[in-house]
Amino acid sequence: MLERVCKGVVSCSDIVALAARDAVFLRNGPFYQVPTGRRDGRVSDISHAANIPEVGDSIQLLKSKFRQKGLSDRDLVLLSAAHTIGTTACFFIETRLYNFTRGGGPDPAINPDFLPRLKAKCPFRGDINVRLPLDPVTEETFDVQILRNIRDGLAVIESDARLYDDRATKRVVDSYIGQRGSSAFGQDFAEAMVKMGNIGVKTGSQGEIRRICTAVNGVPL
Template identity: 65%
Template sequence: MQTCIHPLFGGSLPASPHTSLRPGYLASCSVFDLYRQAMASVVIALLVLTCSVGCSQGLLQFGFYDKTCPQAESIVGSVVRDAALSNSNVPAVLLRLHFHDCFVEGCDGSILIDNGPNSERHAFGHQGVGGFDVIEKAKAQLEAVCPGVVSCADIVALAARDAVALANGPEYQVPTGRRDGRISDVSLAKDMPDVGDSIQLLKNKFLQKGLSEKDLVVLSAAHTIGTTACFFMTKRLYNFFPNGGTDPAINPSFLPQLQATCPQNGDVNVRVPIDIGSEREFDSHILQNIRNGFAVLESDARLNDDEATRGVIDSYFSLLSPLFGPSFEADFVASMLKMGQIGVKTGLQGEIRRSCLAFN
């Protein structure tokens, strides 16, 4: 399922130092597609304008490096683009990295530190998180031209933004000015959202970070790109709580495909697309899959069990949605901007690391 891209989508936003990362516009656009994307771009522009006031109050601001390192965003974008050309999984990996960073100690780059087995990145809740090499490569290039200026925390946030654009998702600006944290402890990641969490526990974990039920839905929809391992599917397919067997939320027509890919006692490292049918394209297709019982991850399936989160999903697919409903793209940007401000260090807090892997 491809997204029809129109030049207004991103082009109408305030000027940004980074160049467009989008692979190219698709010509086969329906009138409804153009209308929806034009309206989404307007909403995103308004979100950026609103955040330019709210974010500055927290000392984050758009164009924070315009004078001190004007190449910052373009350098990060170039590194991300090159990495994605070498490995198509990079956009999903970088998006996940930003989420995991923000949920522990705030968006401060703490997940990047590698100072032994007790560093945060080795927590059970961070299993499978990657992209560290991409961030470190961007940091090395930035240190060569602007030493001691751009934080690793900002590189992670910018890389996630660029990852979304590379997957044909919305282009948007990210307020910067984060500083790097000085704490990295494996025990601090114990409350990360988990694929096996109940819907109430997921809602509570997001609420603790100032994120709403709507944020839970649209940020979970970031699973529209990327893959997961059979390791995270075993319980759902063969030993589902409380009575064993299979999660009844799985569509019966989908179950044989999942079990064939992830057989009982099979290789738990086999990769499974999380958004069946649209795993390379950033879109709302995963929410449709969740509605229809085609969710791959248990945590995604639980979104359809709860009245509040199911209502958010349904709002994107009502009869009036194509013209008057909420814009998934704009809502995703709003939630990303909100998440990107969790627990940020600014001003004299924290530090600007010379290497993202170690404290100064």
């Protein structure tokens, strides 16, 4: 629709940044200004995704992957808190439930009252495509509850749980739980989103404005 109304003006990367902002707001999260003017990449190569954080990464690796992009330990916690909305496939928690310890046990960070619920949703060798909320307490609201979950052993994916194992990230989690911290959370999250959205931005004559977001211009689908 955008291309029909004003051709070649709005990039897909701006659309994604604005859509993320609107999704947060529509779930009662903060509203924030998103700088625009990004252009889209001309390259799409799986090798460029090699340094994306993974669910089973150690906390050291998560921190260093963020740091390499100019994002702090605080940003890591704030941005992971986006898991206050949305879902995960059982695929991403299978190891955490059934093959975490050497003896084949679950991640001991999972609250023992929560474990049977997770196992019931994602049985051993069950359907890995079944989806469950990343924040089982307030799955449809953008709020600070995800950080309380992390403290209470209710994190669903491993990378969220690991934020409470490390002294620096634990301190950040704790700082946002409670009356004073939770009022700062929305604005701090918004700032971290803007910071992340400014990484490696293409402007001027770099890149292009894609006509179709899933393809580089001129490459047959």
